[in-house]
Amino acid sequence: xxxxxxxxxxxxxxxxxxxxxxxxxxxxxxxxxxxxAAAQSVxxxxxxxxxxxxxxxxxxxxxxxSPASHSLxxxxxxxxxxxxxxxxxxxxxxxxxxxxAEGNLVKHVVKGYLQRKMNIPVMVYSFTESTKAxxxxxxxxxxxxxxxxxxxxxxxxxxxxxxxxxxxxxxTKAVVMQxxxxxxxxxxxxxxTVASGEQAAExxxxxxxxxxxxxxxxxxxxxxxxxxAEKLKAKLVQExxxxxxxxxxxxxxxMDGNATVVDIGGSDNKAMGTRNGVPDSFTVGGIxxxxxxxxxEVAARRIGVDVGDLGDLAAKGDQSKVPxxxxxxxxxxQDITAALAAGASREDVAAAACxxxxxxxFEQQLQEIDIREPVIEVGTTALNRGLVNAMESVMKMxxxxxxxxxxxxxxxxxxxxxxxxxxxx
Numbered sequence: 264x265x266x267x268x269x270x271x272x273x274x275x276x277x278x279x280x281x282x283x284x285x286x287x288x289x290x291x292x293x294x295x296x297x298x299x300a301a302a303q304s305v306x307x308x309x310x311x312x313x314x315x316x317x318x319x320x321x322x323x324x325x326x327x328x329s330p331a332s333h334s335l336x337x338x339x340x341x342x343x344x345x346x347x348x349x350x351x352x353x354x355x356x357x358x359x360x361x362x363x364a365e366g367n368l369v370k371h372v373v374k375g376y377l378q379r380k381m382n383i384p385v386m387v388y389s390f391t392e393s394t395k396a397x398x399x400x401x402x403x404x405x406x407x408x409x410x411x412x413x414x415x416x417x418x419x420x421x422x423x424x425x426x427x428x429x430x431x432x433x434x435t436k437a438v439v440m441q442x443x444x445x446x447x448x449x450x451x452x453x454x455x456t457v458a459s460g461e462q463a464a465e466x467x468x469x470x471x472x473x474x475x476x477x478x479x480x481x482x483x484x485x486x487x488x489x490x491x492a493e494k495l496k497a498k499l500v501q502e503x504x505x506x507x508x509x510x511x512x513x514x515x516x517x518m519d520g521n522a523t524v525v526d527i528g529g530s531d532n533k534a535m536g537t538r539n540g541v542p543d544s545f546t547v548g549g550i551x552x553x554x555x556x557x558x559x560e561v562a563a564r565r566i567g568v569d570v571g572d573l574g575d576l577a578a579k580g581d582q583s584k585v586p587x588x589x590x591x592x593x594x595x596x597q598d599i600t601a602a603l604a605a606g607a608s609r610e611d612v613a614a615a616a617c618x619x620x621x622x623x624x625f626e627q628q629l630q631e632i633d634i635r636e637p638v639i640e641v642g643t644t645a646l647n648r649g650l651v652n653a654m655e656s657v658m659k660m661x662x663x664x665x666x667x668x669x670x671x672x673x674x675x676x677x678x679x680x681x682x683x684x685x686x687x688x
Contacts, residue, residue, distance in 0.1 A: 279306035280410050281351070285341045285373060286358035287334045287366055294394045298358070301399035305407040312350070314340035328372045335359075335369040342373045346380035353410040354384045356402075361389030371630070374544065378633065384409045384543050387631050401547055405504035409542060416505060416541045418682030419518055423479040425684075427510075427677025428464055428495065429503070429670070430487030433529025433556070434643060435459040437467035438670050439478075440677040447471025450643070450669055456487035457494060464495055482506075482680030484672050498688060499680040503672055504545050507533060510675025511641040512540040514665035521635035526642040526671070527624055527650070529556045534624075536632040546631035554623035556644045558592050562616040565599050566609050573613050577649020580614030587619040595619060614649055621653035629658070638662050641671035 282302060289295040302309045314322075318340035323329045326339050338357075345355070357373050359366030367389065374387050386406050388399070409416065421443040429436040431453060437460075439447035447470035449463045460483075468475060475481070475495070482499040483491055484506040492500045511524040518540040526533040532555060535542040563570040585607050587598045595616070602612050638660050644650055645668035655662045667674065 280308065280353040280407060281310055282307045282406065283312050283341075283345055283350070283352050283355045284309050284358065285312065285338050285345075285355060287332070287338050287369070288360045288363070289358060289390065292360060292390065292392045292394075294390050294392065297394055297396045298390075298399055300396040301403045304396065304400060305403045307354075307403060307407060310352070312341040312345050314344045318344050326372050326376050328369065330365055330369050332365060335366060338369055338373055342376055346377060352381075352383060354386065354406050355381070356386045356388065356406070358388050358390055361391060367630075375633070378544065387544070387546060389631075401502055401504065402545075404502040405542070405545060408501055408505045412501075412505070414686060415679060415682050416509065417539075418679065418685060419540070421513075421678050421681045422685060423681055424473070424477060425677040425680040426464060426468065426475070426478045426481045426495070427673040427675065427680060428460055428481070428483050428485075428491065429506075429672030429676060430456060430460045430483065430485035430491055431529065431672070432486050432531065434669075435463040435485075435487075436670050436673040437463040438667075438673040438677055439467050439471040439473060440674070440681070441471075445667060445670070445674070447473065448667070448670060448673075453487075456490055460487055460491040461494060480680035480684045482676030482678075482683070484676045497680075499676065499683045501676070501679060504533060504535060504542060504547065506675035506679060507641065507672045508535045508537050508542045508545075508675070509540055509678055510671035510673070511639045511665065511668075512537060513678055514641070514667055514671060514674055515637070515639045515663055516665075517637055517639060517663075523632070523634050523636070523638045525624070525629070525638065525640050525654070527554075527556055527620065527640075527644045528642055529560075531555075532624055532628055534628045534632050536635055544632045546628050548628070554620055554627055556620075556642070558595055558620055559616060559644065559647065559650070561592060561596060562599055562613070565596055566603070566612055566616075568609070568613075571646075574617070574647030574649040574651075576610055577613035577617045577647070578652060580608065580610030580612070580649075582611065582614040582618035582653065584611045585615035587615050614653070617647065617649035618653040618656065621650060621657045624654075625657045634658070634660075636660060640664050641668040643669040645669070
């Protein structure tokens with residue numbers, strides 16, 4: 264098996280799943296071949312729905328929106344054709360240029376319509392002219408997991424002894440689980456991917472007074488999952504979208520019915536709409552690090568506190584006293600510097616920094632999915648009370664933070680590794 268890309272993801276040349284592409288501008292932007300390369304990498308064949316003139320006329324009435332662009336009208340007609348002809352498909356991806364405001368509106372109209380009419384997962388994505396196959400791989404892999412691992416993702420109970428490791432860009436997390444309970448854990452900053460993964464696993468096993476050889480299975484997720492697979496003798500290696508959703512809903516005891524899972528990470532942010540613990544719509548990324556946990560780290564240093572104390576400080580402040588309007592992490596720090604120089608309190612500045620991240624996450628990513636209660640926040644940033652308060656303020660909803668939120672990915676990996684054994688894998 265050959266590999267490509269910075270994250271060493273395995274390639275497959277044999278299409279396994281049929282994915283319909285509904286899009287506008289991918290050819291003009293020069294990214295269509297990148298999309299198809301990413302799809303091929305995870306065994307997906309891209310199909311293009313047909314639409315006739317009658318479909319174009321009827322789509323505006325049926326979907327309830329009338330775009331000015333003829334290309335966007337065709338997108339809506341393609342969605343109508345798919346829903347009405349009941350084509351045999353495994354999933355749909357809806358793609359528009361992120362610079363096009365009308366395209367963004369149509370993308371949501373199409374996504375909502377397809378989710379109401381077709382019981383298949385829908386991925387949405389805003390591409391740019393610089394989008395590469397590597398940018399699409401995680402999303403494609405998640406779509407493939409949702410389609411191809413339905414039995415595994417339906418597992419609801421943890422049995423036996425398993426180790427789960429989440430090899431993230433900023434931190435590596437590991438948990439040891441025994442019959443549904445976490446009996447060992449470790450969180451440490453990611454430096455060398457392999458060394459950090461092995462060290463986190465070793466410390467979590469030591470915390471549980473167990474050895475790697477005693478595990479029934481090992482599950483891996485995160486950026487370093489492929490490179491760590493052989494080192495830790497993993498039985499399950501899976502992308503972080505489905506794994507995080509599974510771990511979050513399991514920890515929150517919300518695996519039945521609908522939920523929204525949010526994870527504001529060190530570099531990647533994730534938002535997932537779930538049904539029974541399985542994502543059916545999701546988005547990953549963000550325009551700038553100003554909407555990430557990395558901004559909170561930089562903000563904490565500028566304010567003069569440890570990032571672990573930023574949330575408590577922010578909980579005492581008033582974000583409305585410090586205007587912050589920058590998407591960019593550099594300009595965001597300039598806002599903080601200006602506010603402190605003008606005499607603003609550290610509490611108010613910390614609150615404004617948290618609110619800025621929450622607002623940007625809402626504007627950039629939560630618009631991409633259907634928000635369903637309960638909202639479950641996980642990841643290390645979920646331990647930041649100021650950020651959770653800001654998310655509740657922006658979303659106007661209660662946000663649930665489950666136990667061990669920083670270990671959601673590792674818990675999901677341990678749970679699915681257990682399921683792999685239960686299913687005879």
